[in-house]
Amino acid sequence: xxxxxxxxxxxxxxxxxxxxxxxxxxxxxxLNADKTNVILYPTWYSGRHDDxxxxxGSGKAMDPDKYFIVVPxxxxxxLSSSPSNTPAPQDGPRFPSIxxxxxxxxxxxxxxxxxxxxxxxLVAGFSMSAQQAFHWxxxxxxMVEAIAPICGSARTSRHNWLFLEGxxxxxxxxxxxxxxxxxxxxxxxxxxxxxxxxxxxxSQTYYRESLDxxxxxxxLQNMEEFLNTAHQVFAKNDANDLLGMLDTWxxxxxxNHTGFNNDLEKALSAIHCRAIVMPSETDLYFPPEDNAxxxxxxxxxxxxxxxxxxxxxxxxxxxxNDADDEYIDNVLKRLLL
Numbered sequence: 366x367x368x369x370x371x372x373x374x375x376x377x378x379x380x381x382x383x384x385x386x387x388x389x390x391x392x393x394x395x396l397n398a399d400k401t402n403v404i405l406y407p408t409w410y411s412g413r414h415d416d417x418x419x420x421x422g423s424g425k426a427m428d429p430d431k432y433f434i435v436v437p438x439x440x441x442x443x444l445s446s447s448p449s450n451t452p453a454p455q456d457g458p459r460f461p462s463i464x465x466x467x468x469x470x471x472x473x474x475x476x477x478x479x480x481x482x483x484x485x486x487l488v489a490g491f492s493m494s495a496q497q498a499f500h501w502x503x504x505x506x507x508m509v510e511a512i513a514p515i516c517g518s519a520r521t522s523r524h525n526w527l528f529l530e531g532x533x534x535x536x537x538x539x540x541x542x543x544x545x546x547x548x549x550x551x552x553x554x555x556x557x558x559x560x561x562x563x564x565x566x567x568s569q570t571y572y573r574e575s576l577d578x579x580x581x582x583x584x585l586q587n588m589e590e591f592l593n594t595a596h597q598v599f600a601k602n603d604a605n606d607l608l609g610m611l612d613t614w615x616x617x618x619x620x621n622h623t624g625f626n627n628d629l630e631k632a633l634s635a636i637h638c639r640a641i642v643m644p645s646e647t648d649l650y651f652p653p654e655d656n657a658x659x660x661x662x663x664x665x666x667x668x669x670x671x672x673x674x675x676x677x678x679x680x681x682x683x684x685x686n687d688a689d690d691e692y693i694d695n696v697l698k699r700l701l702l
Contacts, residue, residue, distance in 0.1 A: 367391045367414070370475045372446075378622075381461040383451075388471050389444035390414065390437040393421050394429030396480060403485045404434045405501070407472065409492040409681070410610050411602050414438050419682030420489075420690070426697030432486065437472045439493065441609030445471075448545075448605035457605050458545025465493075465617045469500045473508075487701060489513040491680040492650075493610070496521075496617045499659075502636035503619055511639045511700050515693060516671075516680030518651050519619040519659050520629060525650055528565060529615050532558050536604060545605050555604060559596040568647035568676035576675070582683070633662035640666035641700050643693060645679035669696055 368390055375386035391414040396402065404427055406417055414436040421427045427434050438445040440463045448460035455461060476482040488509055490498040495517020502512040503519075518525070539554025541547055563577075571577065578585045581598075585591050599607065619625070625632040642660050644653040653670050660668045671692055675685035682690055 368479075370479050372471055372474060375467075375471065377461055377467050378464050379462055383446060383461055384455060386446045386471070388437055388440075388446075388475050390435060390475060391417075392436070393418075393427075393434040394432050396433040396482075400433075400480070400482050401484050401486070402432045403476070403482050404432045405472065405476070405485055405488045406434055406436050407468070407488075407490055407494045407497045408436065408439045408442055409490070409494040410614060411442070411599055411607065412439075412494075413442055413444055417682070420694070426694045426701060427489070433480075435472075435476065435480075437468075437475060439468050439497075439610065439613070440471070441606050441613065443603060443606050447603070448609050449603035460605065460609055462616070463609060463613050464621065465496050465500045465613060465619075466504065466622055468613070469497055469504055472497075472501075473505060483508065485509050487511045487513060487697070489515065489697060490517065491515045491682075492517050492677065493614055493617070495651075495680075496614075499619050499633075499636065502638055502640060503625070503632050504622070506635060506637045509638050511641075512636070513641050513643065513697055513700055514656075515643045516645050516648050516651050516677055518617075518655050519633060521615055521617040522651075522655055526615050528650065529611055532561055533608060533611055535561055536608065542604065545608070547604065550600070551604055555600055556596055558607070559599045560592055562599065563592060563595040565649050566677045568649065568674050570647065570674040571676055571678075574674065630662050633659055634664060636663050637665060639700065641669050641696055642666055643669050643671055643680065643696060645671045645673050645676060647674055647676045648679070650677050 370388040372386035375383045417436045441447045488498045488501040495514035498512040498514040499519040535557035536554040539551035542551040577591045619632040620629040644656045660666045673679035678684040679689045
């Protein structure tokens with residue numbers, strides 16, 4: 366079931382108020398009588414709730430026959446409140462900056478006010494959705510029973526931030542971007558953006574073995590076809606929406622909350638629930654060593670590295686291969702025991 370939750374005038378962590386804020390979402394399965402079968406599975410960078418469906422199904426860890434699975438759309442993804450769908454004066458480049466806690470607090474309002482949920486069996490997430498899982502565990506430790514951050518971190522590293530800044534520069538350098546006041550999509554900027562992104566979302570081995578020629582489940586002939594296919598993944602998004610989500614990714618920091626006072630160790634130690642953190646061994650965005658440092662500071666967490674040559678793509682359902690999807694699904698099943 367798809368729906369839209371009205372947040373009203375929603376105060377952001379920045380202090381700015383997002384007027385008439387909306388949170389789009391999709392649910393799978395049914396809520397049981399005592400409302401204890403809930404899995405939260407937010408969206409990731411450039412993703413929408415339909416992109417999450419590949420990890421949900423009968424017999425899988427996220428089984429709608431057993432669980433009530435809620436998939437909230439991240440702010441700026443074009444479905445929830447975003448630069449592209451918000452009226453003046455907060456439209457386009459004037460849309461306020463959103464951080465990960467803003468998304469998590471809005472999702473908490475959805476679960477508690479719309480569905481009366483007080484307990485969550487699992488918060489699972491890939492990439493930016495993994496960042497949300499960390500934030501959920503720290504901010505609502507009495508509500509969350511387990512988290513599974515997949516190919517994501519509690520705080521965006523300096524190297525990751527720099528990669529994202531390159532994407533921003535490529536997109537905004539297009540003359541047609543016009544400071545975000547474009548009348549038509551800045552195609553050259555979007556093409557440069559997706560080309561840079563494609564060079565990072567998989568490993569060197571992935572390209573050496575020509576796995577890019579099977580990207581998206583297609584039989585591609587050459588690098589040009591691959592890049593055109595990768596471009597379509599991002600071209601479905603409005604440019605200001607991409608920049609809004611990018612800003613959220615760059616600013617992701619579990620410690621950036623009044624409860625933690627920029628103390629990352631304090632924030633990570635607040636995640637008392639069971640946690641299995643799953644980096645891909647070849648991820649260029651979120652390398653396993655970053656997660657290892659985080660897990661060491663979490664009281665009930667383990668590191669489980671995905672053995673994959675697909676890099677960051679290993680963590681997204683249907684982005685890599687059946688073996689990676691099955692590996693992640695089996696770990697999630699263990700976490701739900």
